[in-house]
Amino acid sequence: MPELPEVETIVRELAPRLLGRRFRHPRLSHTDVLYHTNRRKVLRALDGSRVTGMTRRAKHAVIQLSSGYRLVVQPGMTGSLLVYDAPLTENQQRYAVLQASLGSGETFVYRDVRRLGTLLLLDDRSWEAYSARIGPEPLADDFSVEAFRRAMAGSRQALKKVIMDQRKLAGVGNIYANEALFIARLDPSLPANRLDAAGAARLYRAVRDILAGAIRAKGTTFRDYRTGNGKRGSFQFSLKVYGREGEPCRRCRTPLAFTHAIDGRATTFCWRCQAVVR
Ligand SMILES: [Zn+2]
16 A cells, blocks of 8 residues: 555645645545545535645645645555546546546546545544544654654564554555665564664664655555556665565575564565564
C-alpha cells in the first residue's frame, strides 16, 4: 500500500491542480470505501466546495474543503488520486470510485480498482482527534532523534513492527521499514526497547534518508501505485532488500534471507550485516 513517499508525491503533484478549485456534481460509485460516514454526507460536503488546502499526514492525503470538512484519503494498494483533462473513458469510469467535476473539462477522481482504500470525512474537531492518535511525522523539522528513541523505548515488540506502528511513527510501511533496517544494520526482530543509543541514531537517520530519497524518486511502483500525474515512481530501482530475497546483499554479497515470522509481513534482510548488533 502507498506509504509516506507515495502519498507525499501524490499530494505535491495534485495540490497545484486542486487548490482554489471547486468540486461540482460529485459522484460516488460505491460506499464500501467510506469509513464512519455515508454517501449523502460526502456528496453534500463536496458539492460546491472549494479546495482550501491539500496536505499529507502519515499515509493519508488530506483535502481541506471550504465547507469546513476534510476529505481524508488513504489510497489502498490499488488506489490513486488523479485529475483527468478529458472526459473519462469507459475503463477510467469503471474504477472511478469518487469523482467530481472541476470545471474547464477537468475531473477529480479517486480511482481504486479493488477498493481497498479508505475515505473519511472529518470536521475540524474529529480531524484533530484523529491526527492526535497518529505518531510524529518522521520528516518534520522538529522530529528529533530523542523523540525517535522515546517512541522506540516503550515497546518490547520487534523493531520492524514498532517503526511500522502508525501510533509510534507516521507513514512507514513494509517496504521502507525493510530498507531502513538494512541501512541501519539492525536485526528487524530486535526488541525495540533493546535498541541502544548508537542503533537508534542510525535507524533515525536511515528512516529519514530512505523516505526523503523515495520522495525524490516519486515513490515505489511495483504494480498499481501511480503519482498524482498518473506516472510510475522509480524508487523500486533503488531498493536494497525489499523484494530481493535470495539475491546477494549489496554490501557483503551474502544471499538475502526472507521470513514472515517477525510480523506476518514479508521481511527481507541480510543475516550477516543485520546480525545482532546489540
Ligand atoms: Zn550483507
